[in-house]
Amino acid sequence: MTTEILPYINASDLEKYPEGGLEAWLVVLGSWCAMTAGMGLLNTIGTFHAWISTHQLSTYSSSSVGWIFSTFPFFLYFAGVQIGPLFDVYGARVLVITGSVGLVVSLMTLSVSTEYYQIILSFGVLGGLSTCCLFTTAVSAIGHWFHKRRGLAMGVACTAGGTGGLAFSLIILFLAPKIGFGWAIRIIGFICAGLCGVACLLLRSRLPPNKTAGAKIDLMALKDPPYAATTAAIFLVEFAVFIPYTFLVDQALHAGMRQQLAYALIPILNASAIPGRLLPGYIADHYGRLNTMTATAIFCSLLTFLLWLIGSSSHACIIAYTVLFGFWSGAAISLTPVCIQQVCKTEDIGKRTGTTFTISSFGTLMGIPIAGAILGGGDDYDGLIIFAGCLYVAASIAFVIARGLTGGWGMRVII
Template structure:
């Protein structure tokens, strides 16, 4: 399907991928042997290649071990997430400040809400552009562009005096820089791991939680002590230094795993499992953006102070920082789609019950914020679940489309929330219900995806080893399905998919 693309994009014949952990089926081994026999000798390449700025792909394959330098990559992605999405999480503090201080008297609340939504949506919208940039240049160059752009955006925001200045700087420009930083690195960590893939991915995404914790408290303190302008400048300096160092240390394995770095693979839309994957992300991000950006303002609307509001936002981010690695560990132990579905359901129930009924009391809101790991469960699970749906090679293209589609919910979720908000202590009731029901829709989508996965595994009649291999590469299921059949009826398989306790 993509062999010609891989030859063209990687500048040569793709080397064989390293054997998956836990053992693989005879069919998989046979495929690898056939591929190795049919390959022509790899041409000599310079010590530094274009795609990763590291050792040649042949050396990378030979030296690859579970983790290894991957742990350095995990640390770099962790810090990048802390200084991109973590900074963006602190917009809840900025939003509350803009709404209650009158710093921009020419702006209405919905316009102010668009600033945070724009930064979020632009970061996702540029995913195809980043994927193309990585293919044409390198991961490091795309990341470097993002580091510089984000720094310039924060400095420009410090000079904003009108609302349109803020829309261009903190909204569009910051989102562009954050998008290059995020999309250039989001698929790298899974390339370095097999058995601990979910844990490593979730550990790297925990950076946004800890970054949000630090910057939610720090931004509020800086605005109070040195003013809005210098708060932006300090954030610009910090993010430039940290992200710049991470850019120099980053290494990918795009050539080694044969990543298909195509911006769009429209044939994915013909796969119902991928549409369910998109639906889960669409509904989840509506709820997530509303919760992330609303909690600080909600706290003040029910009578809490600005300081208490920033603490609530910090607790939400702390929960994500601690909870995401735990979600990753649970995913590797009990199944990635299983844990993703249960986490999404817990997000729905906590939003509909804890936030709605206990949120008026400060301890109740704090308890709800502690469920932040489930509210943001999309971040530690999206890459591992995506790999199970489309396979590791197609993951960059699948995520490129995924983030592009999710521009709509991230752009309009918070403006819609402020539009349906009403005055008074119960003003957020409709907002809370909207967020909760969006998580319910996300849960239905991911559980239907689980039904599909279990049906595919049952139809393929995989052995235990092949099932473990299928968690690393969805193509294992397709190959096994082509040579096996099952007589189980379709309704029975659907019912077993809903109720089965299988590891998936």
């Protein structure tokens, strides 16, 4: 007999969650629009890295350019320690408006940037901070409206990242060579402005403001073993996931893949990530959120070693890895907030989510530059691939520990 673990929630609390209805699903739609803009850009960093490292910053090393594309996810997650508690106190509307304006300004500034410092400030810093406002608000708002169906709702919303990454990558791939990189980015900015306008209208919180929420890292929460173990596991996943996203195109070009096909790998990856964000969410609601994350981390580690490493010189293996990794890594975005919410009280969702993502931000900051440094100025990608695979192995172990601490070590426990 299976046992379902719903920590920190009693029966009377569960009755208060709408778990559906027009108002709740409109919030999901608003979250989808906000994340299509912000997380879509995050999922386009591989295309950005390949273009900028061969055009605007062609004289810089791979590790140096990597700092730009690690700065974006770093600020996206690091600023969560401020944005999460602000959501608890002020709700969704003011944060979505702030993030929307910042993101559009970031893209318009990027479209005219040519120097290293200009790109890192416009895209890495301002883009990351603005996306943090949108992402943290989007996932926290869903946590107010769903509990038993939270994995499904979050999965639906998080298909936005793959959708945006697919669309934005294709815009750069096909339009940048014809109309220029600057105008391609402006077109993306116009699309993001429209999406953010819809998000501003639809995103809202359900619970009254929590005036006791403080804008600080809640390190004392790490005394709670299930939350601490879950945070460690998410840190390792975020450390690992952006390495393939960033270097897959470069490695394919090194393997002799023609440029147009290599650049198309990121749209392919994002297309496969769409069901990879939706289906694991549905499965997680039935078989457990931590159980599902454990399985996805194990599959990502196996794929990295067995397909990307062993088949690094085979175009067929690289394409197969792109499709399969895109699917299985999708849960790194859609289920990590759900896992955090699984081990905290509803009124602390913003603060705990912000704390976990702030800690994880240091993994995102270090992952891409370290991988670039492992690569160095050479052309041997094996060390970089092994590094990413080992991080996924460590994440798998951490999720197993988090699962055991949260719901017990029985194989049939749903957690």
